[in-house]
Amino acid sequence: MDTLETRELRYFVAVAEELHFGRAAERLGMAQPPLSRAIQQLERRLGVCLLQRNRRGVRLTGAGEVLLHEGRAALDATVAAARRTRRAGGADSPGGPRNRLVLAVKAAASHELLRKLLDAYAAEPDSAEIEVLPCGICEQEELLRDGRADVALMHTPWNSLAGFDSEALTTEGQVAVLPAGHPLTARETLSLADVRDVPDLPLARWPTHGTYAPGPGPEIHNQTQLAQLIALGRTVAVVPDSARSWLWAEHTAVPLTDAPPVVTHIAWPAHSRSLALAGLVRTAARL
Amino acid sequence: MDTLETRELRYFVAVAEELHFGRAAERLGMAQPPLSRAIQQLERRLGVCLLQRNRRGVRLTGAGEVLLHEGRAALDATVAAARRTRRAGGADSPGGPRNRLVLAVKAAASHELLRKLLDAYAAEPDSAEIEVLPCGICEQEELLRDGRADVALMHTPWNSLAGFDSEALTTEGQVAVLPAGHPLTARETLSLADVRDVPDLPLARWPTHGTYAPGPGPEIHNQTQLAQLIALGRTVAVVPDSARSWLWAEHTAVPLTDAPPVVTHIAWPAHSRSLALAGLVRTAARL
DNA sequence: TCCTGTCATACCTGCCAGGTATCACCGCGT
DNA sequence: ACGCGGTGATACCTGGCAGGTATGACAGGA
Incomplete structure (x- = not known):
């Protein structure tokens, strides 16, 4: 009755981003009419007008903007669930999953720190395998949110720590x-x-x-x-x-005397409950 | 191909919580066979074994536990999306949505502070309407996550601020x-x-x-x-x-000389972008 | 005024979600 | 040993709905 399907969210986000049913349908690999119908059904089910169809294009209503933001977050959460589940898949026995952790790092940033962290963690007993995922300048948040990474090194003030748990590691000028x-x-x-x-x-x-x-x-x-x-x-x-x-x-x-200091953090999704992650964070905090 | 549907997540979470296909199916208002089949399809699509079916009950594998946690988060995010969109629905013109904010408060906690906050905010120009949602001891996190509330007064160390943005308001012994x-x-x-x-x-x-x-x-x-x-x-x-x-x-x-101090925070979902919320937080920070 | 670009409508079809009936299997009583 | 109750899996059917094609309605521009 009132539960949004992932498919509907995907459709709506596509339309809201393109502001054009035809292009959105193309991007989704489907025809335009069923897409129109799906959005109409969505609006009827929610009892809310999401788009303002002026001939010549489409505009978002207030509710539409809300659904665009919240829907993106929800979609990210679902693809993250799928990815992390797949990743946890190989190892199976409830005792020792021997997890892999994916660590997102801005290429070439905090290289010394990263080396120390990896060495120290590898020396721990029961340490999991760490896969280092180099990424672009501000990509870490997205990678954590959609499950491509489990943990990241972030740098304030460039990265935002909103929505993540984090631990400050170093500060530098x-x-x-x-x-x-x-x-x-x-x-x-x-x-x-x-x-x-x-x-x-x-x-x-x-x-x-x-x-x-x-x-x-x-x-x-x-x-x-x-x-x-x-x-x-x-x-x-x-x-x-x-x-x-x-x-x-x-x-x-x-x-520079007046540039804001750069703080390197280790950050991870707030709801994370992985033992391997906890170990890595503990190691990092001790550096 | 690889995108989880909300329905599948709902099914899996039900089975994982009940650890029993029959009871889960009943809870979902459906028959047991289609549920079994849906879970099998899910496992095949993910390429991962989620449940260990020993005759006489069901147990979660490691991957199953991951999907239970991540899936719950994803489901919360989708129902939050629906709820917040519905709530934003009434008002429409992109200019002045005249939002309502739902503020979750532990009943009877921080009463003085709450009164001051509501009075101060009501005096602001363009203030939105605030609906106060009284809740149980540790319920605020859940209310924020599933969209029943937009913002909450929380108290560390009892509430956890993980995953939310927050601003400390007062500290008391x-x-x-x-x-x-x-x-x-x-x-x-x-x-x-x-x-x-x-x-x-x-x-x-x-x-x-x-x-x-x-x-x-x-x-x-x-x-x-x-x-x-x-x-x-x-x-x-x-x-x-x-x-x-x-x-x-x-x-x-x-x-008490050695009890941990209690800090009252105003907290909200990290990805929130509501103007009304920003105004309320600004007012709170100035108290 | 036509033409073009846009979204909506009408109608059809194939697939899949879900139901019913039943099986296969195990543990447990007697 | 045998039946019995309780579990999840399988087989098969069916209705609804997702999606496709064809077309309409309507606005803006030359």
Whole structure:
């Protein structure tokens, strides 16, 4: 009577994202009419108008926006359930599942810490196998939510810890990375204002949740690309202290006095009850 | 292909909870054979054995336990989606939905704070209507998760904030509530050890998530009952400072030196994006 | 005014969810 | 040893609904 089926949520989210029945149907691999009908049924069952059909496109109502957000969360939870169940599948005897844990890490971030963590955890008795899943800049939240990962290393203020349990591991300052020999490298320290408006060196832009903030600087996709652009004297970047480990000879790092500190956390879905995860977190907290 | 339907999750959770196909089918209002078949299909689709069918009952495998936990979370998320969408339904124009917020509060806890919060929020411009939903001792988490409530007042260390966003509002100490005239009331302060083992006054037990820890003291269901039992000289209780407001003449409160402080939080689902909620939280943080 | 793009309607069909009847199997009493 | 009760699995059928095709209604633009 009043329970939404996953299928209906999938359909609605597709339509709400495309704002176009035809394209949504194509994306779902079905014809448009049954999709229209399914959405109508959904609206009737909920007793709520979700979409405002003006000829020439579709708009979300307030209730539609709510269902889009809540429905996405619910869909994530269901695919996470399927994935985690499959993952737990191989080992079976209730005694020793010998779980695998998938750990999501921003590529090249917190490398030292990660190495220490993996070594320390492997030395524990009964440690599970850890699969390291390298991911993009802000992808960890999504990976945890949809079950592709069980635990992640996150970095505030870039990642949001909302909805996860977490434990802070380390705090570090940030540095400006400049081309070696640039006039600013003569200074002992810099402020954010100093590097934000260098005329010849626009500040590099990282994607936040897949999109780039507008600005003059180049759009950076990975660390190597960034290193190269800095070495070529085309840009300047603000990165955590620990990034010094991958700097080149053509780079110079200058500490920033007023950049927000970067805190590395280990984070996991709040409802998690895995013993292996608990062990990993305990190990991390002791580092 | 690989997406779990809500129906399948409902079925599996029922079987996993009952550990009995017949009873689960009855609970679901269906016959047993289709249920058996549905679970088999689920196992085949996931490629995982979820249940160990020993004649004479059923047991969960490791993967089954994972799916039970994750599936419950996913089901909660879907019913929450439906409920919140319905609730957002009445008002429609994208401009002013005039939302209602449902606020879950442990009955009689933080009464003063709640009054101040409601008054302050009502005085705000554009404040939404707040429906106060009184609930049991540890029910708030469940209400938030399945969408019956949008926001709650919680009290650590009793409530867990895992999976929610929250803002701490007040901190208070705890007091021991004794029958007036009891020898211990002569003391200025007490320690937990003092009240834990009073021979004639066993410590009252509150339910935690629906179950009572074992112990000698009486099982308390509500505050009136507790007040009466203390007044009759049958038990002693440890309660937050603010509970002094409902004490009787036959009660005496003595501060405890080593009880953990009680922190009142306002908490809400981490992914919430409601403007009305944001306003309420802002008001609360300013109190 | 036609044409185009959009969503809704009408109607049909095949599949699958669910029901009934029954089986296979085990434990347990006598 | 034998039947009996209780368990989950199998076989088979059927109705409803998900999904497809064809087409309509309607708005906006040239």
